[in-house]
Amino acid sequence: QVQLVESGGGLAQPGGSLRLSCAASGLTFSSYAMGWFRQAPGKEREFVAVISWSGRKIYYADSVKGRFTISRDNAKNTVYLQMNNMKPGDSAVYYCAAHRVRMVVTTRKDDFGSWGQGTQVTVSS
Numbered sequence: 001q002v003q004l005v006e007s008g009g010g011l012a013q014p015g016g017s018l019r020l021s022c023a024a025s026g027l028t029f030s031s032y033a034m035g036w037f038r039q040a041p042g043k044e045r046e047f048v049a050v051i052s053w054s055g056r057k058i059y060y061a062d063s064v065k066g067r068f069t070i071s072r073d074n075a076k077n078t079v080y081l082q083m084n085n086m087k088p089g090d091s092a093v094y095y096c097a098a099h100r101v102r103m104v105v106t107t108r109k110d111d112f113g114s115w116g117q118g119t120q121v122t123v124s125s
Contacts, residue, residue, distance in 0.1 A: 003026050019083070048064055050107055058070055059105070068084070
């Protein structure tokens with residue numbers, strides 16, 4: 001059974017930074033693309049970033065490009081999301097997710113089959 005556990009959420013000031021982590025178990029982590037998604041109240045869950053199984057392919061939503069960085073450590077079965085220059089619009093529950101298919105990378109949330117419980121991120125002064 002796949003388990004994904006996010007941590008690192010909290011309160012940040014505009015312009016500030018947070019680093020999210022997602023520890024994975026129950027899957028061959030190094031074979032799966034991992035993604036970060038977020039959902040604000042009253043809105044659909046949206047794509048934030050994805051990283052391929054090897055880390056060589058990375059894609060970002062336009063809204064976070066240049067501010068957020070996704071990375072992974074396959075030795076630790078962990079994926080990270082470094083968020084810099086944060087804005088109030090970044091406030092949401094952030095979820096990490098594992099792709100359904102080995103060695104495939106896409107950005108559609110329906111392509112991700114395992115999800116963490118989410119971690120709240122609030123950007124406010």
